[in-house]
Amino acid sequence: MFSVRFGENDVIYLTGRLDASSAPAAATELERISRSSTIDMGELEYISSAGLGVLFAVQKRLKGGGHGLKLVNLNSHIRDIFKFARFDLIFTIE
Amino acid sequence: MLVSFDRTLDALPRLIRTVSDFYRTNGATEHVVNLLSFAVEELFTNMVKYNPSGPPAVQISLDHRDGRALITMHDEQESDFSILDAPEPAFDRPIEERAPGGLGLYLVRKMVESVQVTRVEKKNTITMSHPLEQT
Numbered sequence: 001m002f003s004v005r006f007g008e009n010d011v012i013y014l015t016g017r018l019d020a021s022s023a024p025a026a027a028t029e030l031e032r033i034s035r036s037s038t039i040d041m042g043e044l045e046y047i048s049s050a051g052l053g054v055l056f057a058v059q060k061r062l063k064g065g066g067h068g069l070k071l072v073n074l075n076s077h078i079r080d081i082f083k084f085a086r087f088d089l090i091f092t093i094e
Numbered sequence: 095m096l097v098s099f100d101r102t103l104d105a106l107p108r109l110i111r112t113v114s115d116f117y118r119t120n121g122a123t124e125h126v127v128n129l130l131s132f133a134v135e136e137l138f139t140n141m142v143k144y145n146p147s148g149p150p151a152v153q154i155s156l157d158h159r160d161g162r163a164l165i166t167m168h169d170e171q172e173s174d175f176s177i178l179d180a181p182e183p184a185f186d187r188p189i190e191e192r193a194p195g196g197l198g199l200y201l202v203r204k205m206v207e208s209v210q211v212t213r214v215e216k217k218n219t220i221t222m223s224h225p226l227e228q229t
Contacts, residue, residue, distance in 0.1 A: 020139045021106050046128065048135050049198030056194045063189055077128040084204050085197050086185050 004029040010036065015043040018051030027054045035067050042073035052085055059090055070094065098151040101142055109138055109154070116156045117163055122226040130163055133206050133222055136198040137167055137177065145171045158226060167220045176211045177220065178203065 002022035005013040012033065018026055039055070059069050070092040074082065082088055097112055099105040110131045118127050134154065141152055148170050155166040180199040184192055203209055208223040 017110075019106060019110070019135060021103050046131070048132060048139070049195075049201060050139065052197055053194040056189075056192075060189050060192070060194070077125065077132075080125075080129075080205070081132070081201065084201055085183075089185075090189055 002026065006032065007040075009038075011038045011040055013040045013043065017046040018044060018054065019046065019048040020050040023048075023050035023054050026051065027057065030054060030058045033058055033062065033069075035065075036062065036069070037067075038070045038072055040072050041075070041078060044078065045075070047078050047081060049085075052081070052087065056087075056090065068092065095156045096153060097156065098153050099138065100151055101146070101148060103139065103142055106135060106138070110135055113154075113156065113165075117158070117226065120158050120163075120226070121161075122158075122163060123229055126163065126224060126226055126228050129205055129228075130165065130222075130224065133202045134165060134167070136202050137220055140177065140198065141167075141169050144175075145169060145173075147172075161226050163222075163224050163226055165222045167222075169218050169220075170216045171218060172216060174213060176213070176218075178209070178211050 002014070002016035002018055002025070004026060005015070007013055012030070016022070055069070062068050072094045074093065082093065095116060099109050113131050113134050114127050117130055122130070138152060141148065153168040157164040177199045181196070183196045183200055206222045206224050210221045212219045
């Protein structure tokens with residue numbers, strides 16, 4: 001199961017698995033992000049390239065308006081994928 | 095173990111669960127379980143999206159030998175496109191000039207130790223091999 005929760009202080013919490021089946025719903029939810037925000041991935045177990053595409057599209061849209069995403073609390077599996085995808089060059093990752 | 099999955103993204107949860115359970119119970123580290131699940135999902139999703147007119151089910155063989163995971167995925171397609179020929183994403187372009195997508199096959203090739211593709215007539219076979227105990 002996958003879910004998105006919008007918290008305080010522009011922090012968005014992702015939970016579960018962001019894969020090809022959950023990516024469309026994730027994209028719809030993350031369209032709500034309109035300014036620089038933090039994506040807390042502490043409860044995100046897994047991401048596939050479909051999920052990467054969703055995050056990429058959000059980042060591209062925000063960058064166009066001078067904003068951007070910071071990603072925090074990536075687990076080791078997701079951090080590996082981000083490294084191989086060179087997403088560490090596109091996002092601020094802590 | 096040979097398993098068939100309907101050619102639909104709805105089959106993904108069972109596919110990932112099957113791959114994860116098999117390799118978790120056969121000595122794979124959690125890192126490798128995640129990696130193999132990722133690779134199979136990427137390739138299966140590719141088959142669903144880009145070969146929708148293929149046979150109703152995709153067959154996947156899960157095995158292990160000499161400390162290595164061995165996964166074989168079978169499909170039939172008219173096109174002779176090979177995942178090994180998929181272009182590398184445009185990493186050198188700024189984000190404003192890049193389109194989302196194109197990462198899945200690249201990541202499979204980069205992250206899985208061995209990926210081979212064979213084609214006989216219209217039948218494609220993708221064989222992946224990776225150490226079970228990588229951390």
